[in-house]
Amino acid sequence: MFFLENAEIIRNDRVADGIYELECSASEIAGNGDPGQFVHMEVKPYSVESVSPLLRRPFSLYGVTREQGTISILYRIRGKGTSILAQVKPGEYLSVLGPLGRGFTLPAEGSATLLVGGGMGIAPLVYLADRLVRLSCDVNVLYGAETASELVALDKLQQEGAKCHIATMDGSRGYKGLVTDLLTCISEGEPTRMSTGKQACTDIVYSCGPLEMMAHVAKFAKERGIPGEVSLESYMACGVGVCLGCALRLRNGDASYAKVCSDGPVFSMAEVEFGAGEGEVRQ
Amino acid sequence: MFFLENAEIIRNDRVADGIYELECSASEIAGNGDPGQFVHMEVKPYSVESVSPLLRRPFSLYGVTREQGTISILYRIRGKGTSILAQVKPGEYLSVLGPLGRGFTLPAEGSATLLVGGGMGIAPLVYLADRLVRLSCDVNVLYGAETASELVALDKLQQEGAKCHIATMDGSRGYKGLVTDLLTCISEGEPTRMSTGKQACTDIVYSCGPLEMMAHVAKFAKERGIPGEVSLESYMACGVGVCLGCALRLRNGDASYAKVCSDGPVFSMAEVEFGAGEGEVRQ
């Protein structure tokens, strides 16, 4: 069940260089959206009719405030659509379609969970962490970014009660290097003391970010027999499963393709063929 | 000689329902633009690259402040381009090409001049009136609009020192009816006492507005042997004479067409074939 809402923009703030957080009122979507689901947003200037950029743009739910009926997204400027989106002012309206897709599978209450996010991939994990904490789960987040200033979701994660472990490529905060290196530290009991030896004390792993990162996380999880899920991207037209534009070949799929928009965007790590170059990278 | 300026928007104010006055810095255009010339403006939102609407939009110079290096235009929202233009905020930049075209022929100092403008057609006449007053001309403006609130240029005209005679279709100010009816009043010495009998004491007539209005003015001028000029419109692509898109068939033209953008937009009334449906209406 999804909705088409003419959403008033409440905030659209630059939170780091080229990164924005947008909050808008969309009460139906707020009331129904689960972590890992996304919205398909019209991108147009000044609420003026426009056919360029033509298609809607998909963004993961980053936060939801059910009481106030608002949702938020976190996005990076990549091309024309996001450039225009970044200029939209509070008080303007954009059409938002959602919540769309299959979100993350939530574990049993009190589970130990590991979330690995890189760059904008953190967005769906932040909403997920919120839900997991409410489910009394132990929530460890490995959060990677280029540099400290791009760790824009850190406060929110910490407020939610997630334990955050940081990696930046330039070492400006936390571990210097790939966020996936933290996985090894974890499995060696250092520095996060989450686990000892090969048997990580994590019931489930969730990941979203660059494809290579997710591939690495999937390998890690597989080796340790931990179930896991990833959130993928694809070019999308309809966002609801009718156009077959977002096709993704799954590992054990028969001849046919999965649809990222409606069979995903969240898939079991075991299903995804990371080498295949399908699905887009979110950086 | 014309220029391409990246003009900062200084003001873009709604001056009546659907009517806006935009002022921007464009020092070269301000320094060189004459009454009746126009600018060809890029219309895009937020200074973000955009190919829709694709073409520039032509607007007559409405005012020029040489000292400050600014120009202004007066425009009515008609379609997509002007809708977007109306949303542009001070501080944003738009590319402006100009001054373009052949403006009005200025009369000898101290001439008696009659300006007849309807709707947005008043725009070039306001800048013309300013110049005529500086030339110590006697400037009578017949100014028509739908309703009093749309007489947005009246203050400016009066400040410049022009004598204004008003007609509104709904009679909310001045004469009730067509502005061209005032011509008859004039020639009959009522109510403006500009002239008596058939011999109007006007050396030259200038007009801009709906085609039917200009046709009427041209007929009036012809009957009385007064020379006159009109400013015409046309769909335009280049605005500078290279594309041949703005073709207009003149009365005594040979087989070939005139270009509204570079042979005009101001033409001698005697040249224009008003019945032909060529040239666009400015309302």
Added chain:
Amino acid sequence: MNLETDLGGIKLADPVVMASGTFGYGFGYEGLIGPGDVGAIITKATTREPWAGNPPPRIAETPCGMLNAIGLENPGVEVFLSEYLPRLRKSGAVVIVNIAGRTFEEYVELASMIGTAKGVRGIELNISCPNVDMGGMQLGTSPDMVYKIVDSVKQVTHLPVMPKLSPNVTDIVEIAKAAESAGADAISMINTVQGMAVDIETKRPILGNVFGGLSGPAIKPIALRMVYQVYQAVDVPILGGGGIMSAKDAIEFLLVGAKAVSVGTGTFINPRLAMEIKAGIEDYMARHGHTGLHEIIGAAIL
């Protein structure tokens, strides 16, 4: 006000039709718009056997348009008839089935299978999909083959048959005439225009299939021109579309001779577009004092 129209025997309560491949099997936008809310729905292309479609990426945005290279992915006619058609039938929608094949025989077999199924009101012959190696574009670009396929299909079904023309031809009129003379009940136009997109950073075509079909507002001027030309040349009704994003666009197609209009890509941007177009046509007709669609269909033909 009367919005009824007729596509060669397919009676429509209003002239807005959901284009093939952009509305699935009618229920993808449930809650927002259903197959019973529109004049008719044309289902995603159905083939004899299941087709896997093209490798991704299948979609690329272009200026005021999009390219798609879905490659006619579909589960095959048997699944269509057993799984999708029953639900559509129950909805009471006017269902037109778009069929595609690699050979004449496939078209004929599909048409006869569909002709005996309950709840189908017409067949749209997809002879113009530019994304398939065999059949596909080659088929729809030769008048002789268009004649042959329409003629063969007509012989095995009593349903109205509406070939869907490819714009990727030198002379659309010649193709339309061939279709008419073979007995086509209506003509659907236009399918997508073949195009491509390139990524300058990877130095590779964006689409997995290299080429794709261009749809959306970018192609509207081309589609209008072709409808205008074909309307003057044939007597069968035209379902016109390509780039319709508003009631204004739809009215343009009616004015150049379309008896009904198809909305495709526009639905992705505004799922409720078809219903808004219907309302917008009513407004327009009221404003211009028209009471029936026939008063505007073809009115702009000089």
Added chain:
Amino acid sequence: MNLETDLGGIKLADPVVMASGTFGYGFGYEGLIGPGDVGAIITKATTREPWAGNPPPRIAETPCGMLNAIGLENPGVEVFLSEYLPRLRKSGAVVIVNIAGRTFEEYVELASMIGTAKGVRGIELNISCPNVDMGGMQLGTSPDMVYKIVDSVKQVTHLPVMPKLSPNVTDIVEIAKAAESAGADAISMINTVQGMAVDIETKRPILGNVFGGLSGPAIKPIALRMVYQVYQAVDVPILGGGGIMSAKDAIEFLLVGAKAVSVGTGTFINPRLAMEIKAGIEDYMARHGHTGLHEIIGAAIL
């Protein structure tokens, strides 16, 4: 960095060429951009006698595009040679003359007149203008006629001859091959795509000529696809264009095989576009470590 390129014997210092009909005779944007600032300029179509062109309106904006129906208005070859060419010659610009005719004989006569004029570096054969009753589109859509016209023109001139192909054809490759086998030195593509626009308030076509040629970003995907196809099929160099509005767009054409690119409609929006594209290509090449254009031409062909 080396931006030099060669269009079948026409040597260009950089690959950005001003498209015919969008830059007049080179001096319309004086002060902003001149004929010597670009790789080459192709002049507005020249005919044997003066042509008046089509009745207005001649221009309509469409989504991400524009229609034009100028109808080849021009003062005729004699005026071109006596009034416009001398100034162009003095500027030192690389001048390619676009010629159009109603008959073979006119093309041949024009080509021989121009071939003996000083300061012309090549001839572009406009066999694709969709706005003329005779000649025009019909001509450019038949491989036989394309062969014949290229062949005839080649016989009367030593200048490089570059036919400009119409996209309004079923099989652009077939046309390109005909041109090549007739001795074309290069191929220019694409001309505008035939389209139309309608005003729903007046219920009339917007253009005085009803149909016009679509140009601008809307047609870029179509143009890229055609260049890609033709590059694979012929050996002569291609001047590619259609909808180029940025260096990125221009690079896309180079990647699918164009040896030089033409900028048309884009100049109306940004008069200095051609120069900015040249700079943008240089940036791109520097960023990707390329030193010559040949390293990117055709690099995206699979």
